[in-house]
Amino acid sequence: MRGTKVLASLTLAGALVTGVTTGAFASAHATPAGKVTLTGKTSGVKLTLMFGSSGPAETAAVKAAAAAWGKKSHNKVDVIPASNFTQQLDEAFAGGTPPDVFYLGSQQLETFAKQGELLPYAPLVAPAKDFYPALVKAYTLDKTWYCVPKDFSNLALEINTTMWKAAGLGAPPTNWSQLEADAKALTRNGVVGLDVGNTLDRLGAFFAENGGSYMNKQDTKFTFDSSQNLQALQFVQSMAKQGILAFPPQQSSGWAGEAFGLGKAAMATEGNWIIGAMKSSYPSVKWEAVPMPAGPSGKKGTLTFTNCWGIPSASKNTAAAVNFVKFLTSFAQQLKFANAFGVLPSRNAAAQAYAKANPSVAAFVAGTPYAMAPVPTVGFSTVQGQFDSQVANLATGGADPATMLQQLQSNAEALLRP
Amino acid sequence: MAARPMPEPRVVPAPGTTNHGRRLRLRRSRRRGSSTAGQNLHGWLFVTPALAILLLFLVVPIVLALYVSFTNWSGVTSPFAGTVQRVGFSNYAALLTEPGLDQQLFGTSLRDNLYFVLFTVPLQTALALWLAVIVNNRFLKGRGLFRLAFYFPSVTSSIAITTVFIFLFQSSGAVNQILGLVGVKGPNWLYDSRGIFTVILANLGIHTPPAWSNHLFLGISLWQWLAGPSFGMCVLIILLTWTTSGTFMLLFLAALQGISAEVEEASEIDGASPWQRFRRVTLPMLRPALVLVVTLGFIGTWQLFDQVTLVGPYNQSTYTPAYLSYYVSFQDNAFGQGAAIAFLLFTLIVILTVVQRRFVKEDLTR
Numbered sequence: 001m002r003g004t005k006v007l008a009s010l011t012l013a014g015a016l017v018t019g020v021t022t023g024a025f026a027s028a029h030a031t032p033a034g035k036v037t038l039t040g041k042t043s044g045v046k047l048t049l050m051f052g053s054s055g056p057a058e059t060a061a062v063k064a065a066a067a068a069w070g071k072k073s074h075n076k077v078d079v080i081p082a083s084n085f086t087q088q089l090d091e092a093f094a095g096g097t098p099p100d101v102f103y104l105g106s107q108q109l110e111t112f113a114k115q116g117e118l119l120p121y122a123p124l125v126a127p128a129k130d131f132y133p134a135l136v137k138a139y140t141l142d143k144t145w146y147c148v149p150k151d152f153s154n155l156a157l158e159i160n161t162t163m164w165k166a167a168g169l170g171a172p173p174t175n176w177s178q179l180e181a182d183a184k185a186l187t188r189n190g191v192v193g194l195d196v197g198n199t200l201d202r203l204g205a206f207f208a209e210n211g212g213s214y215m216n217k218q219d220t221k222f223t224f225d226s227s228q229n230l231q232a233l234q235f236v237q238s239m240a241k242q243g244i245l246a247f248p249p250q251q252s253s254g255w256a257g258e259a260f261g262l263g264k265a266a267m268a269t270e271g272n273w274i275i276g277a278m279k280s281s282y283p284s285v286k287w288e289a290v291p292m293p294a295g296p297s298g299k300k301g302t303l304t305f306t307n308c309w310g311i312p313s314a315s316k317n318t319a320a321a322v323n324f325v326k327f328l329t330s331f332a333q334q335l336k337f338a339n340a341f342g343v344l345p346s347r348n349a350a351a352q353a354y355a356k357a358n359p360s361v362a363a364f365v366a367g368t369p370y371a372m373a374p375v376p377t378v379g380f381s382t383v384q385g386q387f388d389s390q391v392a393n394l395a396t397g398g399a400d401p402a403t404m405l406q407q408l409q410s411n412a413e414a415l416l417r418p
Numbered sequence: 419m420a421a422r423p424m425p426e427p428r429v430v431p432a433p434g435t436t437n438h439g440r441r442l443r444l445r446r447s448r449r450r451g452s453s454t455a456g457q458n459l460h461g462w463l464f465v466t467p468a469l470a471i472l473l474l475f476l477v478v479p480i481v482l483a484l485y486v487s488f489t490n491w492s493g494v495t496s497p498f499a500g501t502v503q504r505v506g507f508s509n510y511a512a513l514l515t516e517p518g519l520d521q522q523l524f525g526t527s528l529r530d531n532l533y534f535v536l537f538t539v540p541l542q543t544a545l546a547l548w549l550a551v552i553v554n555n556r557f558l559k560g561r562g563l564f565r566l567a568f569y570f571p572s573v574t575s576s577i578a579i580t581t582v583f584i585f586l587f588q589s590s591g592a593v594n595q596i597l598g599l600v601g602v603k604g605p606n607w608l609y610d611s612r613g614i615f616t617v618i619l620a621n622l623g624i625h626t627p628p629a630w631s632n633h634l635f636l637g638i639s640l641w642q643w644l645a646g647p648s649f650g651m652c653v654l655i656i657l658l659t660w661t662t663s664g665t666f667m668l669l670f671l672a673a674l675q676g677i678s679a680e681v682e683e684a685s686e687i688d689g690a691s692p693w694q695r696f697r698r699v700t701l702p703m704l705r706p707a708l709v710l711v712v713t714l715g716f717i718g719t720w721q722l723f724d725q726v727t728l729v730g731p732y733n734q735s736t737y738t739p740a741y742l743s744y745y746v747s748f749q750d751n752a753f754g755q756g757a758a759i760a761f762l763l764f765t766l767i768v769i770l771t772v773v774q775r776r777f778v779k780e781d782l783t784r
Contacts, residue, residue, distance in 0.1 A: 087748050093494040111751045115501045117494050249609040252588035378492075381749040386519060389734040392609050411519040 036121055040317035043074040047320055050092065050099035052085025054273065054341060061340035069327045075320055093117060096314070100321045101328075104147060104310035106138040110378045112310065113141050119313040120146045125326050131346050138373045139308050147308035148329050149346035151337060153271035154367040155205050155302045156289040163191065163266040172290040176209070176235060179293045183244040186266035195256040195265035196236070198247035198391035200384050200408075201303065201374065202256070202269055205292055206232040208301025208372045215375065222375075222416070225409040232295065233394075233401035240395040247392045261285055271305060272364040275342045289363040304371035306346070344368075375412070383411045487757035494751065509758035517637060520746075524759065525636030527737040533613075533647035534722060534738070537655045538662075539715040545663040546711065547704075550670035551696070565671075572664035579661055580728045584608065587653050605649045611735035613645025614652060648735030654725055662718070666711045673707035674700070709778050716774060720767050739763040 049066055053059045059081045066077035080099065082088040086108075092098050093112075104112065112118045122128075122145040128136045135149035157179075159172060167186050173179040183193025196202050207213065212228035215221060223229075239245035246265060253259040260268035261282030268274070269292065278285060292302045309325045311318060327333060331353075334345035338354045344365055345351045355365040375384070387408045393399035482497065490505050491497045512520040552558065553565045571579065586592045587607035594604035619625075627641035635643060647655060677700065685699045701708075723740040739759055747756030 090493040090748065090751070094496065096496060108751075111492055112494055115492055115495050115499070249606060250589055252590045379750045379752060382523065382746055382752075383519060385745075385749075386523070386734070389611065392606075393611065398612065414518050 036119060036124065036318075038121075038124075038319040038322060039315075040319045042319050042323055045317045045320040046076045046078060047100040047317055047324060048078045048080060049101045049324075050080040050082055050085075050089060051103040053081040055276070057276065058341040061337055065328060065333055065336065066324075069324055072327075073320075073323060075324075077324065093312070098312040098314055100311065100315045100317055101324055102310045102312075103150065103307045106306050106308070106376060107374050107380065109139055109141060109146060109308075110376050113144075113146055114378070117312055117314065118146050119311045119315070119318055120144045121311050121318065121322050121325070122146055122148050124322055125329060126347075130348065132348060132351070132368050134304060134368065134371055134373060135306055135346050138304075138306055138376070141376075147310050148325055150307045150309050150329070151334065151343035151346050152304050152306035152368075153273055153343060154304050154364045154371050155202065155269055155271050155292060156363040156367065157292050158260055158268045158270060158274060158287055158289050160260065160263070160266045161286045161288055163263075167266075173293045175294050175298070176296060180235075180239060180244070183239060183267065184242070187244045191263065192246040192251065192259075192265050193244040194239070194267040194269070195246050195248060195251060195253070195259040196269050197256045198249065199388040200391075201305070203233065203236060203391065204372065205269060205301060205303045206236055206295070208303065208370070209292060209299060210235075210295035210301070211297045211299045213372065219376065220416075222409055222412040224412060225405050228295075228297075229405055230402055233405060237394045237401055241397065247395065249392055250395065260287070272342055272344060272361055275360065289360065291363050291366045300367070300370050302367035302371050304368070304373055306373065377412070377415050379415045380412065383408065383415065386411060483757045484761065486753055487761055489754045491753045492751040493747065493753045497753075505754065509754045510762070512755065513758060513762060514636070517634070520755065522637035523734070523737065523742055524739070524762075525638040526642075526734055527739045527742045528636065529638065529643055529645075530648070530651055530734075530736060531720060531722060531738040534651055534655060534658075535716065535719045537647060538658050538719050539712060541655065541659045542662045542666060542715055543708070543711050545659060546666035547670050547708075549663060549667045550674055551700075553667070554671055554674045568667055569664040571661040574661070576661065576724050577728060580657065580725045583653060583657050584729065607653050608650045608729055608736075610649040613642075613648055615644060615646030616641075618646075650729060650736040654722070654729070654736060657725060658719070658722070662715075666715070669707050669711055670704065673704050677703050713771065713774060716770060717767060720763065720770070739766075 049062070051062060053062070062081075063079050066079045069075070070077050080088075085103070089099075089102060098117070104118075109118075113120075122139065125148050128145060131149055132152070135152055136145060139145060139147050139149060157172070163186055167182075167188075169182055169185055173182050179194070186193040204214065207229045210228045210232040212226050212232055213223050216223055236245065240247070246259070248255050248259055251259040251264045253262070253264065255270070256265065256268040257270050257274045257277050259265040260270070260274070261278060263285070272289075274289075278287065291300065294300050309328060311321045311325065315321055329347070331347060331350050334347055334350040335354060337343060338345050338350070342361075344361065345354055351365055351368070355362045387404060390399040390404055394401070486497055487509055488504055488506060489497065489502050490509075491502045495501060512518060513524045514521070549568050553561055553568065555561070558564065588594075589604075589606040589609075591607075593607070597604040627639070631639060631641035631644065633640050681699060681703070682695060685695050690698065721740050722738045723744070726736050726738050726741040727744070729736050740763065743756045743759040743763070745756075746752045746759070
């Protein structure tokens with residue numbers, strides 16, 4: 001009967017065994033807010049850096065940065081590009097040997113911070129005003145700013161300029177009715193006007209454009225079932241039903257960028273990561289990005305996705321780690337990362353310099369003042385998964401926008417209950 | 419099994435044993451007591467490495483996982499850290515008794531997996547038996563080649579095969595292209611979460627569920643329970659039937675080759691037709707192999723995981739408890755909930771296996 005033990009629980013068990021064998025069942029290292037004491041020397045130290053890489057370009061850039069800092073400060077950095085990042089990070093923390101520096105998505109901040117695993121070192125690196133306020137807010141919990149934003153990506157509207165000209169269209173759309181008319185004009189010869197990822201992480205942009213939101217300003221209440229959100233989702237559904245908007249699975253694509261690159265869709269709503277993908281996979285496609293169009297209220301909106309440099313409170317070398325992050329988030333290094341793999345620098349000054357030198361990213365940077373960050377609440381991933389699983393059914397009428405939002409609201413509210 | 423102490427080895431001198439055997443017997447009879455203890459000690463010594471490995475990598479993790487299922491451990495600390503709270507049965511209650519998303523997802527995963535089991539086990543058993551009978555035919559030319567060909571899917575990486583299937587069953591993939599040639603518009607296989615029974619009823623003109631079927635069980639309505647496997651699950655049923663039948667074919671083949679040719683010849687002389695021979699002679703003699711294949715099939719199909727992982731989390735029409743356990747653990751850092759799902763699945767498999775064994779036993783004594 002040994003065979004009946006399920007694979008999943010063995011995976012769990014594996015994580016637990018790591019904890020046993022390293023003998024690291026120490027208590028958590030909680031650090032009270034505002035009082036950060038750094039430990040360890042600042043030179044002659046060996047640090048580890050774990051990150052989830054988007055590809056060879058990012059891995060090479062991070063390794064080069066680590067080597068440069070190591071040489072300058074007489075330290076050594078062991079760079080670990082993780083293949084399954086969240087899982088490997090969990091295992092490292094559960095085993096009591098977390099990496100000294102790691103990538104942390106804003107959605108995961110609560111999970112780590114609430115367990116007292118995260119060192120709130122950020123104010124030691126630079127004043128908050130040097131960074132975009134939305135990004136600082138994303139890494140602030142109970143008025144404690146935990147970690148320095150690494151970089152970010154915003155959604156914008158990508159347009160295939162060849163198809164655009166062939167359809168005889170003029171200026172890019174700035175509002176929904178123009179978007180709808182343009183998508184209609186572009187839908188021909190088997191090409192669909194607009195491809196949108198079938199997830200809240202893309203449709204949420206339409207919520208924001210219509211003045212809707214995920215949560216209230218204080219992040220204490222969910223606001224999914226607002227009339228603005230409903231109107232936005234109904235707009236998406238009506239476009240999908242007309243066949244002028246498609247979701248990637250309908251076009252046999254893994255993501256909207258693939259359908260866009262292969263010429264199956266004339267427009268897409270993706271983030272600046274699409275720049276690298278277009279360059280490497282579809283270099284012959286001529287395209288440009290414009291800011292997301294505004295909703296009927298005239299409000300601008302988009303979504304932002306960001307990572308920060310996390311430092312665990314259990315690290316024995318926090319002094320060196322903070323110095324390392326100072327180097328990584330410096331103006332010059334942020335520009336190097338941006339040029340290497342297309343992320344937007346989190347420092348205001350660096351982002352503006354980058355946009356000036358690269359006009360193609362201007363549309364992505366433009367959204368920063370009003371961009372909306374993902375829901376930070378612990379456990380939201382499953383709730384969002386439930387919503388995402390129904391999005392593709394909007395096209396067939398198999399899913400009802402009002403029901404979807406009500407379910408999303410009640411499932412999310414259940415997370416806030418103690 | 420390994421925990422049982424070794425039985426005392428019995429030394430029985432075979433006829434014609436020489437002095438060596440007699441000497442051994444004499445020595446044993448002289449110092450019987452201490453020798454038994456010594457042998458026990460040696461026995462334990464030899465099984466200790468295996469026991470230690472089992473204990474460390476099997477027993478300890480299972481016990482720890484059981485403990486975790488009663489906590490709210492998030493996976494980023496040690497499970498015994500001060501911030502981890504013991505929450506009693508609330509992880510189990512959220513799955514079984516409290517209405518909510520957790521229960522709804524668990525119910526959905528059980529539904530999806532149940533249909534997978536109900537379709538896959540009979541199909542793979544029948545296909546494996548059929549293939550075994552074919553390649554067991556003495557007059558078949560190139561038997562070795564066929565055996566290899568039928569067994570091949572079983573030894574190919576499930577990840578590779580699933581990836582190929584994902585390409586085949588894309589909305590504009592090869593399968594839908596072929597269906598298009600005969601004028602059928604194929605569904606978007608992997609993303610269509612409608613159950614096939616629902617689709618059939620809709621084609622017959624029944625769109626709205628009758629009132630009785632709105633009753634909820636484990637968070638989803640009876641109408642949803644009766645919806646049948648989704649198109650995505652049908653793809654996985656085809657995939658798994660194809661890949662597992664090779665292994666089970668080998669089991670049947672071994673059993674078939676254990677049936678002596680005389681038995682078959684005797685029935686032939688008695689005037690049995692080929693079908694009668696198969697139904698009345700071959701099949702009853704294959705019974706032990708059949709029981710084994712069905713049991714292994716039931717256990718294996720309830721643990722569907724890697725294929726589901728590849729098909730993707732977007733699609734809840736191919737959820738399984740094993741995948742859900744992984745998903746809530748590593749995506750939501752709800753390891754307590756994940757462990758609870760794993761233990762409920764474990765319980766379910768044990769119960770089903772016990773029921774099946776009892777059923778088969780009664781059948782045998784009849």
